[in-house]
Amino acid sequence: MTLPARIALLILLPALPAAAAGVDIPALVECRQGIAEHAALGAATADPLKAVALGLQPMPQQNQFMTEFRLANPATVFGRQTDHIALAGASVMAVLDLDDPRPLAGELKLETAYDADGKFMAGREVVSRDTTDPKTGEPMIESIILSVSTVRSHPGQTLAGCTYSLDLPAEEATAPAPTASAEG
Template sequence: MRERDPARVDPVRMIECAYDVPTYLDYASVVSKDPQTLGLRKLESDNPFLYEYELATPIQVFGLETRRIAMASGALLAALDDVKPQTIAERLKIEEPIRDDAFKYMAMRVVHHTLEQVSGVKETINTVISLEVSTVITHPGKVLAGCSYRVNTF
């Protein structure tokens, strides 16, 4: 679904893959420049690839409550406490993890995929929207779960 006004984006629906890539990109642009306009407070992070924010009010996502979200590599993720990543993956109908060991958990399920040939050029646009669940060493005890919105060309 396309939402042209980032202020009207529901972060829960964004985390649950209910929007399209342009909506994610518009939202991410506002979050990176002025998170306060969206009711977010930027938090310090020991992970240079993960930008964390605190919401003004808690949200319910994947059956759990959180006040923290994160942006990383084209994804909007809920930062969840007191849950195993395998439990969240099961709720999201992710059948097989990419990695599941003592060091890291990673799992994903594609919810939308298109390949579009661009007329007049020899490039193909590859769009992938996927639900993802992971852990990171910089955030012990937290599970990151949400949606990745990616586009690339080849």
């Protein structure tokens, strides 16, 4: 090992346990975490060194909408073991070797949104709570949605996981309703 490589390793070593200790992937997949923890995973996976420190090995991209990782240590999620996760937008999902997603969706008491043409999607909101944006102080709604789905890029597999989002509250109607005028 060259001297610069040794120096880099010595600099990174103290940060590795802290990074790895900060993200509980099974809890994120099972919707047992919040927006902050999901953001920590996103930040870690954006940096290859941090991803590796978390035990995440980048995998070839089979689907243009997902970034996939192999777990250094298999995880148990929803009572099933996996060593493969995928991230897509605000979602973190386990990639499970399940041909039929319906039994898992039933176990998790999910509502089926679509089941046709070889595609399956089911989900339910598990958390919806008022919160405040820490940067702006603006009122927000934290929403966490549990879902089970299939994608054509992964035949014979089921995606199961969680979507974490921070949304603006729906605008309330503040303007008075228009009234009919009586013109004579």
